[in-house]
Amino acid sequence: MDLEFSPEDVAFREEARRFIAENYPPELRAKIADAEELAKEDYLKWHRILAKKGWVAPAWPKEYGGPAWTTTQRFIWSEELARADTLPILPFGINMVGPVIYTFGTAEQKARFLPRILSGEDWWCQGYSEPGAGSDLASLRTRAVRDGDHYVVNGQKTWTTLAQHADWGFCLVRTDPDAKAQEGISFLLIDMKSPGITVRPIITLGGEHEVNEVWLEDVRVPIDQRIYEENKGWTCAKFLLAHERTGIAGVARSKRGVERIKTIARTEMDGDKPLLANPFFKRKVAELEIDLTALEYTELRTLASEASGRGPGPESSLLKIKGTEIQQRITELALEAVGHYGAPYFRGFGEGDNEHPIGPDYAHRAAPTYFNGRKTSIYGGSNEIQRNIIAKMVLGL
Numbered sequence: 188m189d190l191e192f193s194p195e196d197v198a199f200r201e202e203a204r205r206f207i208a209e210n211y212p213p214e215l216r217a218k219i220a221d222a223e224e225l226a227k228e229d230y231l232k233w234h235r236i237l238a239k240k241g242w243v244a245p246a247w248p249k250e251y252g253g254p255a256w257t258t259t260q261r262f263i264w265s266e267e268l269a270r271a272d273t274l275p276i277l278p279f280g281i282n283m284v285g286p287v288i289y290t291f292g293t294a295e296q297k298a299r300f301l302p303r304i305l306s307g308e309d310w311w312c313q314g315y316s317e318p319g320a321g322s323d324l325a326s327l328r329t330r331a332v333r334d335g336d337h338y339v340v341n342g343q344k345t346w347t348t349l350a351q352h353a354d355w356g357f358c359l360v361r362t363d364p365d366a367k368a369q370e371g372i373s374f375l376l377i378d379m380k381s382p383g384i385t386v387r388p389i390i391t392l393g394g395e396h397e398v399n400e401v402w403l404e405d406v407r408v409p410i411d412q413r414i415y416e417e418n419k420g421w422t423c424a425k426f427l428l429a430h431e432r433t434g435i436a437g438v439a440r441s442k443r444g445v446e447r448i449k450t451i452a453r454t455e456m457d458g459d460k461p462l463l464a465n466p467f468f469k470r471k472v473a474e475l476e477i478d479l480t481a482l483e484y485t486e487l488r489t490l491a492s493e494a495s496g497r498g499p500g501p502e503s504s505l506l507k508i509k510g511t512e513i514q515q516r517i518t519e520l521a522l523e524a525v526g527h528y529g530a531p532y533f534r535g536f537g538e539g540d541n542e543h544p545i546g547p548d549y550a551h552r553a554a555p556t557y558f559n560g561r562k563t564s565i566y567g568g569s570n571e572i573q574r575n576i577i578a579k580m581v582l583g584l
Contacts, residue, residue, distance in 0.1 A: 200263050203263060216272070227352040231310075234277070234307040247281075247285065258491060277311075279311040280304040280311040285301060285305075287427050296376075312347050316344065317342065325372070329341070329344065330364070331360035331408070338373075339406070339407055341403055344400070347398060350398075351388065357375070359372055361373075370418060370421065374414045375414070376412040377403075377408050378408075383407075384402070386401050393558040441517060445479065451525060462524060468524075485509075500580070504574075508570045508577075515560050525550040528553070529557075
C-alpha cells in the first residue's frame with residue numbers, strides 16, 4: 188500500500204533506513220541466515236544499539252525514555268525494520284510489562300524498573316498461562332499468600348517464552364481464592380533468581396528450546412513488587428493483553444514474508460515455468476496480499492485512534508485474529524513453495540563438518556518456521572477467545 192508522507196516523514200524514513208544499514212550487526216544477520224540457534228547475547232545486541240540511540244521503545248512516552256515519535260513515524264520504523272529483516276526486539280519488557288509499569292506503577296517502581304528495561308539490563312518473561320489456564324486465563328491457580336511484607340507464591344506457569352534467560356518475570360497470581368474468577372488476581376514482578384523457582388525446557392516441533400514450564404515453590408516476593416492494587420491485577424492483565432494483541436498483528440513483517448514467497452516462487456519451477464506462473468499458486472498469493480492490505484488499513488486506523496488518546500479497543504482482537512491467520516498462511520505457502528525440500532526436515536541431519544541443510548538457502552527454515560507458526564493463533568489469547576471478545580464488545584452478544 189502506497190501512503191503519502193510529509194517531507195519530514197520522508198526524511199525520517201531515510202534516516203531510519205540509513206541507521207539500520209550502518210548499525211545492524213552483520214554477524215547477527217549471518218547467524219539468522221544460517222539458521223543458528225541464538226544466544227541471549229544475540230537477542231540483546233541489537234536492543235542495546237537501539238537503546239543507545241534512544242529508539243528501542245517507539246511507543247513509550249518521552250518522559251519515560253521514548254523517542255516521542257508520531258504515529259506515522261512509528262509505522263515507518265516498523266516497516267524499515269521489516270524491510271531490513273532485523274531480529275525483532277523481544278516484546279516482554281518493552282511492549283508488555285514496561286507500559287504496565289509506567290501506567291499503573293508507583294514512582295519508585297518506575298524509577299527502579301523502566302531504565303533497566305530500556306537498557307536491556309533486565310530480561311523479562313511472562314507468567315500468564317498455566318496447565319489448566321490458557322485461553323481461560325481467569326481460572327489460574329498459582330497462589331500468593333500474604334506473609335508480613337512478602338507474598339509467598341506457589342504454582343506453575345507454562346509456555347513461558349525464553350524464561351531460561353530471564354532476570355525477571357511478570358506474573359498473574361491469585362490472592363483471593365474466594366473471589367469471582369476475574370477478581371482476586373494480582374500482578375506481581377518476580378525476580379527469576381529467587382529461591383524456589385525451577386525452569387524446565389519444553390522443546391518445540393521445530394526442535395528449539397524456546398518455551399518452558401516454570402515451577403514456583405514457596406517463592407517470597409516483596410509486597411512492593413506488586414503492580415497496582417491487590418486483587419486488581421486483572422485490570423493490568425487486560426491492559427497488557429490489548430497492547431500485546433495489537434503488536435502480534437505483525438503487518439510489516441508479513442509483507443516481507445509475502446515478498447520472500449514471491450522470490451521463492453520465481454525460482455522454483457512448476458514443470459517448465461516458474462511456480463509463480465501457476466494460476467492456482469498465483470491466486471493464493473493474490474488473496475494473501477488483498478487480506479494483508481485490508482489488515483494494514485485496520486492497523487493504521489488503530490494507530491490513529493491511539494494517537495488521539497484512545498487505548499486499543501476490540502480492534503486489537505481483530506488485529507490479532509487476522510494477523511496471526513495471515514502469518515500462518517504465509518508459512519504454509521512458503522512450505523508449499525519449497526516443495527520436496529521442506530519434507531526431509533531433520534534437525535542435526537549428518538554429522539560434524541558433513542552436516543549440510545538440504546536444498547537452497549531459502550528452504551532451510553521453511554519447515555521449522557511453519558511448525559513454530561502453529562502457536563500464533565493460540566498465544567496472546569486464542570483466536571476463539573478473541574472472537575468471543577468481539578461478539579461481546581462489538582455485537583453486544
